[in-house]
Amino acid sequence: MDCQLDIFFLEAILNGVLLAGLLALLALGLNLVFGVIDVVWICYAELVMIGMYAIFYAYTGGVPFPLAALLGILAVAATGALLHWVVIRPVLDQPPINQLLVTGGVLFFLQAVATMAFGIEFRSLGIRLGSTGFADMTFAWSRILAFVVALAGMLALWIFLSRTFLGTAIRAIAQDRQIMPLMGVDASRIYLVTSAVGGGLAGLGAVLMVLQYDIYPQIGLQFGPLIFMICVLGGLGSMAGGFVAAFLISQFIAVGGSCMATEWGYAVAFLFFMVAIFIRPQGLFGVRG
Amino acid sequence: MKHLLTACMAGLAAMLVAAPAAADIKVGVIYDLTGAFAGGGSKAGSIGNKIAIDMINERGGVAGHKIVPFYADAQSKTDVAINEAERLLNDTKVDVVMGLFSSAQCVPISAKVDAAKKFMWLNICVATAVMKDKNLQYVFRAQVHSDQYGEASCQFVFDHAKAKFGKEAKDIKVAVIYEDGPYGSGIASTNEQKCKQLGLQLVHKEGYAATSGDLSALVTKLRRAQPDVILHTGYNPDITLFLRQAKESGLKWGALIGHGAGFAQIDKLYETFKGDVDYLYNVDPVAAQLLDAKTLAPGMGDLTAEMVKRYKAETGGSEVPTHASSGFNQAWIFFADVLPRAIKSHGGFDPEALRKAALETDIPVGGTIQGYGVKFYGPGTPLSGQSERSTPAIMQYVKGETKVVAPAAIKTADPVLPLPKGHAYAR
Numbered sequence: 001m002d003c004q005l006d007i008f009f010l011e012a013i014l015n016g017v018l019l020a021g022l023l024a025l026l027a028l029g030l031n032l033v034f035g036v037i038d039v040v041w042i043c044y045a046e047l048v049m050i051g052m053y054a055i056f057y058a059y060t061g062g063v064p065f066p067l068a069a070l071l072g073i074l075a076v077a078a079t080g081a082l083l084h085w086v087v088i089r090p091v092l093d094q095p096p097i098n099q100l101l102v103t104g105g106v107l108f109f110l111q112a113v114a115t116m117a118f119g120i121e122f123r124s125l126g127i128r129l130g131s132t133g134f135a136d137m138t139f140a141w142s143r144i145l146a147f148v149v150a151l152a153g154m155l156a157l158w159i160f161l162s163r164t165f166l167g168t169a170i171r172a173i174a175q176d177r178q179i180m181p182l183m184g185v186d187a188s189r190i191y192l193v194t195s196a197v198g199g200g201l202a203g204l205g206a207v208l209m210v211l212q213y214d215i216y217p218q219i220g221l222q223f224g225p226l227i228f229m230i231c232v233l234g235g236l237g238s239m240a241g242g243f244v245a246a247f248l249i250s251q252f253i254a255v256g257g258s259c260m261a262t263e264w265g266y267a268v269a270f271l272f273f274m275v276a277i278f279i280r281p282q283g284l285f286g287v288r289g
Numbered sequence: 290m291k292h293l294l295t296a297c298m299a300g301l302a303a304m305l306v307a308a309p310a311a312a313d314i315k316v317g318v319i320y321d322l323t324g325a326f327a328g329g330g331s332k333a334g335s336i337g338n339k340i341a342i343d344m345i346n347e348r349g350g351v352a353g354h355k356i357v358p359f360y361a362d363a364q365s366k367t368d369v370a371i372n373e374a375e376r377l378l379n380d381t382k383v384d385v386v387m388g389l390f391s392s393a394q395c396v397p398i399s400a401k402v403d404a405a406k407k408f409m410w411l412n413i414c415v416a417t418a419v420m421k422d423k424n425l426q427y428v429f430r431a432q433v434h435s436d437q438y439g440e441a442s443c444q445f446v447f448d449h450a451k452a453k454f455g456k457e458a459k460d461i462k463v464a465v466i467y468e469d470g471p472y473g474s475g476i477a478s479t480n481e482q483k484c485k486q487l488g489l490q491l492v493h494k495e496g497y498a499a500t501s502g503d504l505s506a507l508v509t510k511l512r513r514a515q516p517d518v519i520l521h522t523g524y525n526p527d528i529t530l531f532l533r534q535a536k537e538s539g540l541k542w543g544a545l546i547g548h549g550a551g552f553a554q555i556d557k558l559y560e561t562f563k564g565d566v567d568y569l570y571n572v573d574p575v576a577a578q579l580l581d582a583k584t585l586a587p588g589m590g591d592l593t594a595e596m597v598k599r600y601k602a603e604t605g606g607s608e609v610p611t612h613a614s615s616g617f618n619q620a621w622i623f624f625a626d627v628l629p630r631a632i633k634s635h636g637g638f639d640p641e642a643l644r645k646a647a648l649e650t651d652i653p654v655g656g657t658i659q660g661y662g663v664k665f666y667g668p669g670t671p672l673s674g675q676s677e678r679s680t681p682a683i684m685q686y687v688k689g690e691t692k693v694v695a696p697a698a699i700k701t702a703d704p705v706l707p708l709p710k711g712h713a714y715a716r
Contacts, residue, residue, distance in 0.1 A: 004513070008509045008510070008512060008513045011509050012505070012506055012509050015503075015505040015506070015509070019503055019505070112323075115323045119328075120322070120323060120324075120327035120328040120332055121328050121557065122328050122525055122526055122529065122557055122561075124529070124560060124561040126560070126561060126563070130537070131537045131538065133539065138512075138537070138538045138539040139537075139538075140534070140537030140538070141537075142537065143537070212533070213502075213526065213530065214525070214529050214530075214561065216328060216526065217323070217324075218324055218325055218365070219526070221500060222500050222501075222502040222526075223502055226502065254505065254506055256506075257503075257505075257507065258506045258509060258510065262495060262496075262497040262498075262501065262504060262506050262507045263497050263498050265506060266498065266501070
């Protein structure tokens with residue numbers, strides 16, 4: 001353990017904050033789907049991967065980046081809706097373990113399809129946004145942009161859920177899946193919309209990640225377990241919980257990695273997760289039962 | 290007389306028909322054809338390996354025996370690689386297992402295969418830990434091993450400290466960063482040992498998971514340590530993540546020396562980083578096409594040309610990475626040298642015959658397409674089964690071209706050191 005409380009330590013903390021924005025956005029989509037439909041999309045990070053490929057091929061095909069990004073978001077939103085219609089809907093009444101295994105199967109299916117369709121090469125858009133700095137600290141614009149857009153995306157989702165009729169219906173279904181259909185709410189439609197919105201958030205995550213990471217079929221493995229851990233820590237289905245958990249975990253990774261070896265940062269984050277779950281099995285913001 | 294002649298001919302014909310055809314030699318070939326290692330060089334190695342088998346079969350096989358390959362995909366996962374090796378040995382009943390890219394896979398599989406007294410020929414994985422102090426009897430590796438990588442890069446820095454950096458060796462600050470599997474850890478350990486032994490100043494040493502999604506903490510620590518030289522061992526995507534975050538965070542250095550794997554995929558690095566990867570170094574067995582054929586044994590140049598031609602045809606690409614040479618070269622050494630001797634001098638191709646033939650291998654330096662010779666350390670020695678004649682080269686990428694800058698015997702250019710002013714990572 002070697003924590004040097006200098007300007008580089010502060011840089012590590014701020015880098016953790018920037019990473020948290022992206023992770024919070026990714027956790028948000030997964031939590032939204034779980035909170036409303038009560039199904040965990042284990043394959044969520046693979047949807048992000050699909051979005052990254054969509055953006056890559058659109059951009060390298062000559063589409064300007066903003067439009068390619070929009071296409072990527074729409075593509076993943078459509079994939080999310082398709083995932084619900086084809087895979088989730090038939091198992092909605094099945095035990096949770098069946099639902100989990102089905103989405104787990106989709107994870108491997110998407111990885112295999114991506115490998116066959118896109119190949120094993122690492123792809124990159126080649127867009128470099130540069131960096132900015134102050135007081136001997138340097139931060140990548142791609143990370144700052146990701147943080148700002150992630151926060152904006154979360155704000156937009158909050159406005160959608162709290163200020164629109166459809167959003168209100170989604171929240172209502174999330175609160176009581178049995179009663180709301182009896183009151184005339186079309187649950188199937190709400191589920192489909194929620195899946196599309198959840199997919200759209202994965203697509204937004206893809207837009208932000210494609211500026212920072214190479215694209216390859218297994219990139220979901222880099223983030224999938226982390227996103228899932230954040231959701232569970234925050235309380236599955238709790239969007240506020242996911243947000244807080246993302247910042248906590250990111251700081252453990254960044255500061256832990258700064259004071260100790262990088263790999264210890266992840267180890268400490270997972271240790272914290274285990275201890276927290278022992279104390280609050282329902283997660284930080286989850287409701288027991 | 291006429292009847293006798295007819296009878297003789299009929300008898301001869303019957304004998305020819307009845308004579309058993311030479312048995313096929315079944316070879317299990319394991320590489321990562323999918324997953325992160327595939328694009329990191331494993332696929333290229335498998336293509337090189339396949340080209341060697343195709344060429345051997347086109348020449349009539351080995352002593353009349355056709356080589357029948359059984360290709361398996363380890364999917365960049367150690368457990369899958371172990372299962373595939375067991376399936377090939379126990380179900381398919383292959384005579385030889387060869388290939389393997391990842392040292393993390395080579396360590397457990399070589400131990401298992403050796404314990405079962407089956408024969409294994411390692412093509413690409415380099416960790417010294419695969420062989421060291423294991424006293425393996427049936428596992429052989431003609432390839433360079435990681436201790437040699439780690440020693441070569443430190444020696445290179447030491448040799449050029451005064452002339453290029455204008456500093457005494459003790460004033461050169463070196464950082465060692467590595468993926469924390471057997472491959473990265475093995476090379477990093479030798480880096481630390483050798484650099485310290487040479488009096489270089491080791492200012493930072495740190496491992497990380499190759500699947501890590503964020504290396505910013507590592508980059509920050511390197512900014513604090515301000516090394517002149519960074520010795521890096523990694524796969525992909527960790528190398529690209531490091532280079533990207535290093536640039537965005539303003540990390541500067543005098544030289545970045547990579548050790549194979551992801552650093553050997555220069556065309557992929559160029560796609561992402563363009564000129565930013567100019568002057569990058571890579572320690573690795575040399576890609577055969579970079580060598581002057583006149584310095585090699587007769588026929589090696591033609592062999593390389595054929596391999597390169599077929600590789601380009603197979604992939605449609607213009608670059609032939611080192612891993613393609615390694616996959617081809619090791620397979621060729623086995624099929625063209627070891628296997629014929631096993632059949633001719635030791636009565637077949639069972640594990641015992643192959644082991645004896647391998648131990649008799651004596652290819653002088655210059656006798657393979659990658660320049661090094663082959664002679665294996667014998668049983669009871671610390672590196673039993675490892676070739677003692679393998680040597681890595683140090684290459685530098687200069688404006689899209691690969692130059693060999695060490696060892697002196699095969700170098701094609703002087704190293705550019707430290708990075709020229711104006712370079713993205715230059716101080």
